[in-house]
Amino acid sequence: MSLSYPDAGSYELPPLKSAGDGEIVTSTGTVTTLHELYAGKPVVLSLIYTRCADAQGCPWTTALLSIARKRLDRDEPEISPRARFITLSFDPKHDSPDIMRRYGEPFAQGRDWVFATTDSPAALAPILRAYGQDLRPDPSPAAGAGLAHLLRVFLIDENQFIRNIYGASVLDPALLVSDLKTLVLEQDARLTRPRPEKGLAAEAELSEKRSADLTRWVLDPPLGLPQAPVPADNPLTEAKVALGRMLFYDRRLSLNNTMSCAMCHIPDQGFTNNALAAPAGIEGRSVRRNAPSLYNVAYQEHLFHDGRESFLEATRWERHRWDGCSIRCAACRTIKVSSSGPLAAPRAWQRSGRRSQAMSAR
Amino acid sequence: MKRRTPMNFMLAASFMVLGSFGHGVARADETCMSPYMAKIVGQEDFVYVWTLGQEGVGDEQDKLVTIDVNPKSAKHGSVVHTVSVGGRNEAHHGGFTDDRAHFWAGGLDTSRIFIFDVRTDPSKPRLVKTIEDFVAKSGGAVGPHTFYAMPGRMLITALSNHRDHGGRTALVEYTNEGKYLATYWMPTDDNLQGAKKAGSYADGYGYDVRALPRRNVLVTSSFTGWSNYMMDFGKLLQDKEAMKRFGNTVVIWNLHARKPKKILDIPGAPLEIRCGWQPNHNYCFTSTALTSKIWLIHEDAQGEWRTQAVSDIGDPSKTPLPVDISLSSEDDLLWVDSFSDGLVRLYDVRDPFHPKQIYEKKIGAQLNMVSQSWDGKRLYFTSSLLANWDKKGADNEQFFKAFQWDGKQLTQRFAIDFSKEKLGRPHIMRFGAYSLYAQRPGSESMRVAAHGPVYQRSAR
Incomplete structure (x- = not known):
């Protein structure tokens, strides 16, 4: 039974808030900022750590994003080059630029998908705050010295506004593709930012x-x-x-x-x-x-x-x-x-x- | 269409890995809240009770009452904290943000929304923000009711509207930071908004909301407006015009687009909605306050959403007034509280089309909310319905009661008399735990998990 998702462009994605900035290091060792990477494109930002052992967590997310990235290439060749994926580690102590490179290569395969980390916990802290990402040591034995976190993926528009947030249970490649397309259509139509309708008069x-x-x-x-x-x-x-x-x-x-x-x-x-x-x-x-x-x-x-x-x-x-x-x-x-x-x-x-x-x- | 794809393999693999954790997968929130939310899958430390202030009782103000419910705690069974909000607002429902950092609680009368920080110290919630302009911001929605966590935001059902204070109302969305985002008015005969009217009604009323992300569906139910829920219950029953003004619908929405798709009849004020958690259980239960029935809202094999009355609750002619339901994490048991007779009834709902009542117990002279731990072993009850609908005199018992369910019967663990403790009228309950916030990192009795992957059936 197929799901009835709305067509891209037929719904609104109200801006939630400004997407925060912070200094990061890409997997090639380049020091840059999130905002520089956003570069006027619709962006999908995921926050993960490579040691994550929860199969429902980070590995799952990255695999879903990979499916979305491939689908964009296959089904939306016009949209695909205009969208950027960024996967940022929140475990700078372990995830060096080189580890992020090795982690990301099989997924990126030459597509516009940046894998990055930060230089230190101090550099990471403002980013975690800006995106409301909570971290804590995971007490479950199976997690080892893992980090418990509520999984979050962000859709960011070309004006650096967060337009959607996905948890583990709403991260569907089909939705992600549809939302990206909605942003691109909106950009092309030069639509003004959607405003909520008022049904009854205030x-x-x-x-x-x-x-x-x-x-x-x-x-x-x-x-x-x-x-x-x-x-x-x-x-x-x-x-x-x-x-x-x-x-x-x-x-x-x-x-x-x-x-x-x-x-x-x-x-x-x-x-x-x-x-x-x-x-x-x-x-x-x-x-x-x-x-x-x-x-x-x-x-x-x-x-x-x-x-x-x-x-x-x-x-x-x-x-x-x-x-x-x-x-x-x-x-x-x-x-x-x-x-x-x-x-x-x-x-x-x-x-x-x-x-x-x-x-x-x- | 179902195809064997890498997704399916991954899903199978992920379940195998999770099995080895020895904690199981949380298929239900401990109180059947949003699937987007972090969960307590072990012993909860606290129950937060949003309590309506009562004239002549204590400080007469609405307050959030924190009760220690951990049997290992020295303070088990006692009120450990209260925070009053400065007046009475017809305190009713509330819910956590998806990260459980904050608890949002609404006032049905004044339309105020109180936001409490429960992360900094789960034993001492702190009022950090009050939203005073819900009516103006939303463009006329009145009476914020259900607070339903979405990723990074809060979806709020309202019960009424600024124009006539009747039942026509809206869904209103805010960010977790308290910024207003959007208003979605319930479809009415005047404006169906593209939705299909499947039955006789399109009343535009609202009450509860639940999401089934795996089906891209939101379900809303319907109650009545401010002018009725604020009225003295005895007078209301005598007022023929007023009694016509109760909701008779549930609405199926396109979750992602927040647009109504189908309006279905469920006569007699369908209140709480609880949806199945198992990956193939594409249905929700609700109960009707006035007609005293359990209804099933289900998706058929063709993908059409339908409604069906599946059981009476007690003797409908005696108006037991069912008010709250709680579905177990395995979707096999449904607890139903009814206000007038003070009974909780337990139904075996393994066959959702044929619920069988298997147990009942009198909890008090009046009874309203029921919440259960995610393992179904601990149940909690409160007594108050609405300030002007509660019973009067000796029957106006106001309590919080904690019970143990052993699979056969409920045994009371402890009770708190909210009148004697000068607290007020207790209403909704939500659970708190240190383990959610790394407050006690040594604790291994609990684990928090986001709800699992649920998109395996979407065509890829």
Whole structure:
């Protein structure tokens, strides 16, 4: 049963981080750096040591890379010369340049595959740190004086960004070839670095998209609605509309930085909550009444189901329990927050009487 | 297509060599976590318990509790360390990075992610970073749930979304360093994203995720959104609209491309997913919370993924509410915890299409998570489901319990009363060991191995 891998170029490889640098010595004895070796090519970097006795570890990795290298030559003759393989030892005490030469020769066979080591543990240390390669003495008797390590192979693009990391169980020559081809295709298409798509709008986007409409609705009400009342001491400005919008979605306006107005007065559901009879308040404490819709709230003289308040500023706040406030915002005379029941107000506001300054969008 | 290639020979040779190690090959993580992760295949030293703070209990904050579980330790059976995170977040699940240097733990309410260093001193996890902007960075995913290690990165399932706080949600990916990478929204009827809708639902809900790298497959399950999981359970059951809003799907993804391929029906909130470890076991189990069944998600001979209900769990009409499952490393036994009746049931799943219940035991008045050591001999249980779903009064037992499984019965080793110890509501458990980090190089009782080669069947 064949595996269904995606076609090269049909998927994204988001950049994980910059690929680190460090001084190394190639198997021919040349002193150079990793970045010089990367040389604007897509690179496959593997970290190994030649004494590795774990057949599932380094020897396995090098054999898989060898299959990938051969496949590139055979199936992707255009791609193959543009990709470089680098195998770097993390055992400089044992793996001299000459040992790396003898280790690498059967695999490289004249292909673009550099086998290298470092001059000393001190030269190796920054490379291990940069690539997050952990080493420790392997306690199992069969390993001798081996090094236990989590096997890692890195795919690095021409701009020296790590684009994929392979562990032992995901190192498949077919995938490696596909990923290299994806990088080359991307390079050729001069694609800009892929950016993650955003499925649902974040708060900033929501507020940007709609604040202009709100202002217009107040200045030029839809057919059938009168001019919305604007408090004489709090005239309408674009900035206030924008601020009111931000506050409406701001989770920080609650004790645990979690509840925003929009969580119960859901814009997509008519500024109420169609999914629940009574919405959940802070830490899930249920409220007794449903969230009233905020449609046309600018025209309302009285707030809450029982009409007990007329302004946000008039409401009282209590520790862990407040049952409502209104934000005097520009677009609407008041935006109500909460139904009656325990919701969430920041402690600072509860302690002091300053909350009305904080909540008034001036 | 199967061909005799050098790969096959190498594979055979590698198994022979490994046999000589005398440690065996770790075919399962000790708690059925990511196959990409370093593993403890011997005695674990610690169990880390991500614990939800409870009003009126201790410091009332969420905390990571470290319990010494090594019988050879002088502190065996006791809490050796706690680290509080400064508030309550609806602590729920967590997981290690692939190198097990860090433990990531999420808050379902506040969407905060807490990253603990467990490498520097495995007995004293240290909070080193808090991600506060998960919702904004991800573009609106809410409620980080499963933390699943991929090489060098963390794949996170969310449960809800910023727009309506319902069940539509996403997978979100970060690097091990805590850098946001990408968001993959679950396919919905509005946007199938190229996936095939095989049944009646494409609800876009999420819960758990597991990878089968050897099949290039990711599997996700589905639960419910913030407005439901934060609600009082009694009220929720009375709210007809709210009860309609539970997930009824699992999604098969193309692992490498992170693209959804097929949406399959599993009605009644399929929660935890556990996939087979044997190289030819191309299937996963899940259990449904509301309909109380074990379901098999399997790849048929033609390479099509299918679902099938394979067993009831207890009497579904009594709503036992199965919440967690744990598959043994040999894929032969499946432990199933159910919340309402406080029972753990054991199923023989050697024939995955016909699970047979072979054992059950009452663990407590309420029961949630179960984790087992990789050899299957030690099992650990915790009690809490969600802050607002836990039982009330005397039935609100909050405990961590350690048991020994001898092949016939569970025997309790020790228990810790999380209420009496003023800790809170214990939820997910993950194992720690000195041997992972060369802390005690003399120890030969443990060995860490990356999961073995699994690509032998790909056509070459």
